Amino acid sequence: MSVHLKNLCVFFNGTPVLKKINLEFKEQVIYAIVGPSGCGKTTLLRSINRTAELDRGFSCSGEILLYGKNIYQERDAAEIRRKIGIVFQTPVALPLSIKENVIFGIRYLGGANNKQLNYTAEHCLKQAGLWQEVKDKLHKPARELSGGQIQRLSIARTLAVNPEVLLLDEPCSNLDPVSAKLIEELLLSLSNRLTVILVTHNLFQARRIAQNTILMSVGCVVESGPTEVMFSTPDRQETKDYFSGLIW
Numbered sequence: 001m002s003v004h005l006k007n008l009c010v011f012f013n014g015t016p017v018l019k020k021i022n023l024e025f026k027e028q029v030i031y032a033i034v035g036p037s038g039c040g041k042t043t044l045l046r047s048i049n050r051t052a053e054l055d056r057g058f059s060c061s062g063e064i065l066l067y068g069k070n071i072y073q074e075r076d077a078a079e080i081r082r083k084i085g086i087v088f089q090t091p092v093a094l095p096l097s098i099k100e101n102v103i104f105g106i107r108y109l110g111g112a113n114n115k116q117l118n119y120t121a122e123h124c125l126k127q128a129g130l131w132q133e134v135k136d137k138l139h140k141p142a143r144e145l146s147g148g149q150i151q152r153l154s155i156a157r158t159l160a161v162n163p164e165v166l167l168l169d170e171p172c173s174n175l176d177p178v179s180a181k182l183i184e185e186l187l188l189s190l191s192n193r194l195t196v197i198l199v200t201h202n203l204f205q206a207r208r209i210a211q212n213t214i215l216m217s218v219g220c221v222v223e224s225g226p227t228e229v230m231f232s233t234p235d236r237q238e239t240k241d242y243f244s245g246l247i248w
């Protein structure tokens with residue numbers, strides 16, 4: 001098991017946002033987290049990679065274990081954020097070239113020479129399925145790319161620092177169906193070696209690519225399990241209602 005949440009509670013200014021979350025995430029599996037707006041999906045992802053703590057008023061209790069080690073007991077939060085990468089809903093192109101966008105994190109960490117930087121840029125752009133489209137314009141500004149290309153570039157940038165877990169917060173919500181399909185195919189291929197945790201409002205997307213699905217509501221996990229079971233024969237009435245579009 002790569003990530004294990006034990007009784008995780010998160011508060012902002014004392015107000016509970018996540019309540020006693022217990023979840024296990026395994027390697028080489030794609031997990032979809034679904035649930036109504038404001039139920040805490042983004043906060044859950046941001047707690048898992050220690051970016052939520054950057055917000056004023058954040059506090060938490062319980063444990064988040066990465067391969068058995070409590071990440072909140074690690075002094076080096078930046079190292080946790082490297083191991084547990086996150087890709088956000090809005091594609092982000094830094095005001096740099098395409099190549100510099102990919103290697104931004106490695107430059108920040110330091111220690112890599114030019115040959116290693118060039119290799120990583122090419123390797124990660126290939127992994128992100130973007131190499132063929134950009135290989136002749138690596139030094140052009142990344143902002144000239146389309147939204148779908150920038151989202152794959154964001155994924156390449158996250159992969160460049162060699163994460164063990166990949167978190168994605170609605171990565172396709174601003175993309176056209178063709179770009180979204182490319183991202184889904186990319187996640188399927190990355191799940192051969194990573195744990196992938198995907199927040200999505202698109203239930204079709206969850207069903208297409210996630211082996212396991214977690215339904216949240218008001219800061220709690222309603223139910224989790226194999227995606228097909230969650231959609232066809234869930235245990236709880238709330239899950240049935242959510243997936244049939246009856247409530248929320």
Ligand SMILES: Nc1ncnc2c1ncn2[C@@H]1O[C@H](COP(=O)(O)OP(=O)(O)OP(=O)(O)O)[C@@H](O)[C@H]1O
Pocket residue numbers: 012017035036037038039040041042043044055056057
């Ligand atoms: N930095 C913060 N300070 C205070 N409250 C916050 C903060 N971040 C999130 N919240 C609150 O936590 C709750 C959960 O928000 P979160 O963004 O995690 O929900 P979500 O399920 O991802 O919603 P959506 O689907 O709309 O993106 C909301 O009530 C939100 O207002």
